[in-house]
Amino acid sequence: MSKIKLLTILSLVIILSLSILTACGTKTTTTVAPTATTIAAQTMYIGGTFAITGAYAEDTTAVLNGFLDYAKYVNDNHIIAPWYTDRTLDKNVTVQVLWGDDQLAPDKALTIYDDLKSKGLLTERVSSTAEGLALKEKMNADRIGATSQSTSPAYLSPPETIFTNAPIYTDSLAGAADWFISNWKDTTRKPRVAYLSADMASGRSIDIPEMQAYLEKAGFEFAGKQFVPLVPTTPPTTQLSWLKDNKVDLAIGFMVNGGSQPTIKEAVRLGMGTDQPYKITFAFANPAHLQIFVPAMGTIGNGVVVTGDFVAWESNVAGVQFANALNSKYRAGNPVTNIMYLDGIIEAMTQVEAQRLAMAQTGKTVSQLKPVDVLEYGFYQIKNFSDGDITISPLSYGPVLVCGVSTVRIQQVQNGKIVEVGSAPLHNIYKHE
């Protein structure tokens, strides 16, 4: 037995040493240069991780539908958008969406990322902050650029390879503060502001000293902070009463509709709102889309402000017309009405544009492209890229420019309708270490 043990231990040591050496060594890859110039069918992959399970499921499913329909459009028309008829893809190139449901779990995002990368996805998308942060270092190591629907301040810290099409939450809410203070008439006192935000990483990401300093510098008196569950299981009476007791005039925060709707319903029940006995304005950053909020809440939601969001679906801009056309063509009788469908179209368009630019600048075909080509010759070269005015400004990205837009759109519910009440500049409040 002892000989067997000795043999086993010795073998183990050898195996371990060999495997560690193999694992730590750099892999050599042989690249075969293309010899034929025949036009073969090629596939351009877009997509990434989508959280179609969890609190963002409804929004993210709409994003996925946007991706799927946009891919069909490009395959049918070989142009990237109706307003970019000169930006074409060869007819031998087929766009295909690769995706996986990360269930809002960072470890799931890791395996999906590896899987999609092995299938040839040269770009990525991340569904929320936690997944973005989980993938950030991996994507940087692989030099893969990604699009995202979340706009966490953490994306602003290097490496900056996750590109958003909305303002970072802190900048978005600073826009709400700017707008509020410009409309403040009482000269006897400063307005009082507090955070009313979702109790999770994105919601708490606004709770930084720089944000409070900005609010105080802008002329507010900072009253404090309250957090509610992302999707409250009971009405947030305590938090709202606290706002009332502390004479708060403006409550700002990050919420999704699952949180903002019950919160505002309870606020109205407590007599809080712009047209209620206790005057207070609630302002939320981008994911609290008024396009979902207003149809569900109607006039109960009067006075609620959302910043950094897309244009209203009812507007007649080219981007919305495009989305409507995609809905009509590919979803006849069953259109997607969630506003995040527009996000899916923009993200898909950005990924296709990044690959198209990379092909044009490097002279490579899509199958010859490497992720780094798409990042450096694609994403980084996207400047003044129009999404048909869905976002408030054209999108521009670069090595230190991850937030595509240049201003913050401010929308308010007035008489049960979405009204665009102004815009504010980006203040770049978050300062990474």
Add this chain to the structure above:
Amino acid sequence: MTLPSGIFQGSFKQDMAVFRTKTQWLMLLALFVFIFTMPLYASDKTLTTLTIIGITIISVLGLNILTGYCGQISMGHAGFMAVGGYAAAVLMARLHMPFLVALPAAGLAAGIVGIIFGLPSLKIKGFYLIMTTVAAQFIVLWIIIQMRSVTGGADGLAVPKPEIFGLVIGSKASYFILVMIIACLATYLAKNIVRTRVGRAFIAIRDNDLAAEVMGVNLLYYKLTAFFIGCVYAGVAGALMVNYINYANVEQFPFINSVWYLGMLIVGGMGSTVGVIFGVIAIQLLQQLATTAGPILAAVMVPQAAASLALIANGLVIIIFLIFEPRGLAHRWEMIKAYYRRWPFSQ
């Protein structure tokens, strides 16, 4: 094949050995060869999946000691992982400590926090203890978020790549090897802890704590020891997780993970070390299957059809096991082994 069936053991030591025959040793060797040569042929996805399985096994081994052997049900295990994860992250990123110092320190930190939250276990048990461990999960995450200057708050903290004796563990393959070595050591330790006096005290407490106390088992000491050991495992797993991702964020340790860890124990079989391995592999592979099936299902139906597929599948499997095989896969494995040993007389 000489497996331990009808083998005469000449001493207590031989009788108690985990591996008793040459065949068993050779099978172990073959298993190690299979595991440690995997980076040579497995894809990145496979390595990532197996690395996460390895980390989860370490964590659930701790939960098995606490819950499976000592009967102290914890639903805050992901919170204890967070303690270890953040301890390692802060030590490595802020204090520039080496990985080999940060890893045991992370385990120790989680163990100490485990003792604090385990203190009520002397007075309360069952449902009430579950509630205190649930509270532990949320208190831990709340404290981490509040300590922004140290932990990075809600934004989290970037963690440098681990280095061991100057060797950067940066590739998937090297990290897989590291996790597998630690997982093997953790399994070996867990298997042996429960065969000691301490382990027997755990089992006595689980089966009847009053009877155990009457027999002289110090309940406070052993319950807190179980919390400490279980949380050390969780802390090490948390440290490995943040080092793998190179980032520490509170959302890496959600409450639902604490629930799934218990689910893994149920599927594998509570109070069985091999059951932990079976349970973790089964649930993780099921998750992967659901993730792969999602887009396929969505393509033939609608994307909504794939929503929550993994959660539904996991829940169903746990229900099925609770009804049809409450002793878990480990029991099935024991039956297979018994069948093999008795063959051709097994019926």
